[in-house]
Amino acid sequence: MEPTAIIGVGMTSIEANKVRDTFADMVWEAVGKALGDAGMTIDDIDNVVTTSNDFWDGRTISCMAVGDASGARHKNVSCVEGDGTFGAFYGLTRILSGAYGTTLVTAHSKGSESASSLITNAAFDPIYARALGMDMITASALQATAYQHRTGTTAEQMAMVSVKNHGNAMANPLAQLPMDIAVDDVLQSDMIADPLHKLDCSPVSDGCCAIVIASESRVSKYPGKPVWIAGVSFCSDAYFLGDRDLSRARSLSSAAQRAFAMAGIANPAAEINVAEVYDAFTYQELMWLEAMGLCEDGKAGVRLAEGDFHIGARLPVNPSGGLLSGHPVIAAGLIRIAEVVKQLRGEAGAYQTPGARLGVAQGVNGLCGQSHCVWVLRRDK
Amino acid sequence: MHDTLADVEPLVYKSQINVPYKWWAGETASRFFIALRDEKKILGTRCACCGRVYVPPRKVCPSCFTENTDWVTVSDQGVLLTYTVARRQLAALPGKAPAFFGLVKLDGADTALLHHLGEVEEAELRIGMRVKAEFAANRKGTIRDIAYFKPVQ
Numbered sequence: 001m002e003p004t005a006i007i008g009v010g011m012t013s014i015e016a017n018k019v020r021d022t023f024a025d026m027v028w029e030a031v032g033k034a035l036g037d038a039g040m041t042i043d044d045i046d047n048v049v050t051t052s053n054d055f056w057d058g059r060t061i062s063c064m065a066v067g068d069a070s071g072a073r074h075k076n077v078s079c080v081e082g083d084g085t086f087g088a089f090y091g092l093t094r095i096l097s098g099a100y101g102t103t104l105v106t107a108h109s110k111g112s113e114s115a116s117s118l119i120t121n122a123a124f125d126p127i128y129a130r131a132l133g134m135d136m137i138t139a140s141a142l143q144a145t146a147y148q149h150r151t152g153t154t155a156e157q158m159a160m161v162s163v164k165n166h167g168n169a170m171a172n173p174l175a176q177l178p179m180d181i182a183v184d185d186v187l188q189s190d191m192i193a194d195p196l197h198k199l200d201c202s203p204v205s206d207g208c209c210a211i212v213i214a215s216e217s218r219v220s221k222y223p224g225k226p227v228w229i230a231g232v233s234f235c236s237d238a239y240f241l242g243d244r245d246l247s248r249a250r251s252l253s254s255a256a257q258r259a260f261a262m263a264g265i266a267n268p269a270a271e272i273n274v275a276e277v278y279d280a281f282t283y284q285e286l287m288w289l290e291a292m293g294l295c296e297d298g299k300a301g302v303r304l305a306e307g308d309f310h311i312g313a314r315l316p317v318n319p320s321g322g323l324l325s326g327h328p329v330i331a332a333g334l335i336r337i338a339e340v341v342k343q344l345r346g347e348a349g350a351y352q353t354p355g356a357r358l359g360v361a362q363g364v365n366g367l368c369g370q371s372h373c374v375w376v377l378r379r380d381k
Numbered sequence: 382m383h384d385t386l387a388d389v390e391p392l393v394y395k396s397q398i399n400v401p402y403k404w405w406a407g408e409t410a411s412r413f414f415i416a417l418r419d420e421k422k423i424l425g426t427r428c429a430c431c432g433r434v435y436v437p438p439r440k441v442c443p444s445c446f447t448e449n450t451d452w453v454t455v456s457d458q459g460v461l462l463t464y465t466v467a468r469r470q471l472a473a474l475p476g477k478a479p480a481f482f483g484l485v486k487l488d489g490a491d492t493a494l495l496h497h498l499g500e501v502e503e504a505e506l507r508i509g510m511r512v513k514a515e516f517a518a519n520r521k522g523t524i525r526d527i528a529y530f531k532p533v534q
Contacts, residue, residue, distance in 0.1 A: 019391045058398055121473035126402075127410045128437045129495050131524055133475040138482055141465035149463070149508045193467040194503075238443045242484050242493030243435075246463060 001262060003381060004095055005219045005226035008038025008212035009338035014176040014326030017112040018206040023057060024069040026108050026208035031070050034104070034210040038224035042071035045212070046100035051080045051087030051107035051330055055119045070106050070210070083107075083278075084209060084334025085363025085373035089234060091213050101218040107334040108208035111327075116204055123367055125240070136280075136367065137201060139241065141193035143368045144283040146247040148195060150298070153286060155195060157301030159186035161282035162199045162324055164310060169321025171311075171350035176205055176326030186282075199324075200282040207328030209335045227341045230358070230378040231262030236371035244368075249291035252362070252372040256292035259374040265358070268293050273356040274343045275315060276336035278364040278372075279322040288362060289317065292374065311351055319343070319351040333363020337375055344379040409440040412452070417526040421516045425490050427451040436490040437524075457514040458533060459487035464498060464506050479503075485512055485530050499529030 010033025012018070012026050021029070027050075035042060048070050052062040059065060063079030070077070078094075080087035084107030091103035120136035147153060163183055169175035181199065189198040212224070219226045235258070237251040238244050260268045275294060279285035286300035294315060295303050303309065309317035318324075320339040323332055340359035342348045361375040406414065409426065416422040425434040426449035428442035434453055435442070442449055464483040467474060474480050481498035498506070499515060511533040520526040 019393070020386050020389075058396070115472050117472035126404055127406050128524055131475070132482070132495060132497060133471075133473045133480065134482055134495070135471055135473040137471060138465055138467050138473075138480075141467070142463045142482060142484060145465055145508070146463035190469065192469045193465045193471075195465075240437075240439075240492065240495075242462075242486075242495055243443060246484070 002096060003216040004092060004229045005214055005216070006211050006229065006337070006341050006377070007214045007219055007222055007224040007226050008034040008040065009341050010034030010037055010210045011174055011335060011338055012208045013174045014205050014207040014328055016176060016203060016205060018110065021206070023065050023108055023110065026206070027066040027069040027106050027210070030208040030210040031104065031106060034212050038212045039222045040212065040224070044102060044222065045071060045075065045104045046102045047094055048072040048075055048077040048104045048106070049080060049087050049091040049094070050077065051082065051084045051105065051334065053081055053109065053330055055122060056109045056111070056114060056329060058114060066106065066108060070104060082330070082365040083363040083373065084331055085337060085361065085375060086234060086365060088211060088213065088334060088337060088375070089232060089373055092229065092232065095213055095215050101215045103213045104210060105213065105334065106208065106210045107331040109328050109330040110206040111204035111329060112206050137196065138193045139367045140281050140284070141196045142241065143246045144195050144281065147283050147287050150247040151301070152298065153283065153301040155187060156183055157305055158195070158200055158282040158286070159183040160304050161279065161285045162186045164304070165279060165318050165322040165324040168311060168319050168351055169325035172321045172325070175321040177203055178321065178325065196281060202280045202323040202327035205326045205328040207326065207331050207335070209331045209338050211334060211338055211341070225345050227344045228378045228381050229375065231259040231265070231376035232374065233258035233262065234371060234373035236366070239370060241368060246368055249287060249369050249372065252288060252291040252369060252374070253293070255372045255374045259376050260293070263376040263378070265376065268360070269295060269315070272315060272358055272360050274319065274340060274353040274359040275317045276320060276322070276339045276359070277317060277362045278333060278336065279318055279324050280327060280364070282324065284369070285317060285322065288369070292360070292362065311353065316353045319348065319353060333361070333373065336361040336363060337377070340375070340377050344377055407440065409438050413438050414522040414526065418520040418522040423455050423457055423487060423514065425453050425455050427453050433491040434489060435492050436487055436494050453489065455487045455489035457487070459485045459490070459512060461508060461510045461512050462486055462493050463508060466503055483512070483530060496527060497529040498531070500531035505532060
């Protein structure tokens with residue numbers, strides 16, 4: 001792959017209810033921050049990719065609602081429906097095509113303005129499954145049960161993910177739910193759907209993220225500090241839950257293997273310095289780490305209990321606090337990329353991983369991690 | 382810093398999207414639902430290439446990318462692969478919580494069917510338990526023609 005870099009990132013704060021921000025307000029704020037971060041103006045942006053979901057936004061062609069706020073007027077603008085990592089992938093390929101030197105990618109959603117359970121129920125097949133009344137939480141609960149059964153991961157180990165990530169969020173001024181909690185607080189929180197307690201689940205959130213990707217020849221034209229894209233890949237599994245082994249994430253393993261191979265990484269568990277993964281639920285952080293080869297299969301809970309994934313340890317995972325501390329869907333994966341960029345620049349403040357050179361960010365689309373997008377980022381070219 | 386919105390009342394507009402849809406179920410799902418409704422039989426399709434039997438039936442094998450043309454009747458009994466009990470009154474639930482959900486691999490099928498579990502105590506639930514389809518008394522040609530899967534006694 002020709003050298004490309006992320007040269008600007010911008011995030012709004014993540015909140016339970018951004019009552020005074022419209023979608024466009026959030027995008028305007030994040031885009032302004034990303035351009036400022038890169039030392040660019042909107043005139044330096046060659047094309048725009050917005051990422052949104054019509055159901056979440058409650059309007060058809062939801063991307064058009066944020067075109068003006070993302071400076072897309074009179075530019076080539078396209079939209080991706082799905083997680084922001086997939087929007088960023090599309091934005092990257094537009095640069096690799098040679099047609100554009102810079103791409104602005106945005107991703108937004110306001111979970112507070114609709115009903116998550118009804119929207120995620122609509123992700124199920126309308127003929128075979130929707131009438132059963134499942135949603136993202138109950139589907140994930142099925143997966144958590146299967147994962148625990150196969151690996152022996154305990155409720156306490158899952159709870160430790162929540163304790164770690166809410167604790168990490170206390171150092172992140174943009175996080176929605178910084179909390180100093182203990183394992184018992186998680187286990188004693190309401191059971192939503194076995195085995196997922198309330199504090200095993202990410203909250204409903206509002207937020208937006210924007211990044212600027214640039215070709216090598218354009219990177220040097222702007223003062224922003226580049227972080228280089230070393231490898232990126234995405235892969236999808238079967239749509240129907242009953243067609244997959246839900247206790248495993250085969251598509252994530254495939255995506256990660258390809259992304260690490262592109263980056264020339266033979267042993268990701270030893271070489272990656274920091275990871276921001278899609279912890280929509282506690283068990284997912286553990287499951288995704290194993291599927292990406294960042295931990296032995298079935299042992300992530302044990303390694304977490306030993307402290308391996310805490311800030312300052314060998315591999316800090318979700319030092320920003322992750323999605324458990326704020327989960328604006330669609331923006332969620334793009335925020336993972338932006339957080340890794342901050343880490344590799346040494347700009348993550350109180351949750352910085354000292355000397356991080358190589359990081360990985362992961363995004364998910366679909367029920368129970370049907371598809372995954374993996375980004376390997378490098379500090380040095 | 383002066384908050385420019387300090388004096389602006391946040392106005393929130395309530396609305397909803399209420400659009401009726403009707404979907405042709407397709408020839409494959411139609412055969413499946415007609416067999417449930419009229420014969421209390423559970424059908425699957427078999428891939429001639431890999432031999433996998435898909436329940437619910439699929440027109441195309443997602444693994445081989447070939448058309449499934451063989452129909453088979455699978456058992457109304459099978460094994461529970463995973464489960465959950467929804468305790469919160471989530472908006473998507475069709476009835477009152479708690480609601481029991483599971484993935485059931487029927488004997489003769491290679492994939493699992495997503496459905497409700499019924500006539501079961503929480504303490505009984507375990508992966509690997511044998512379950513059996515309980516058909517609805519009033520069947521209309523939908524996935525709810527199976528009321529739920531219950532433990533095999």
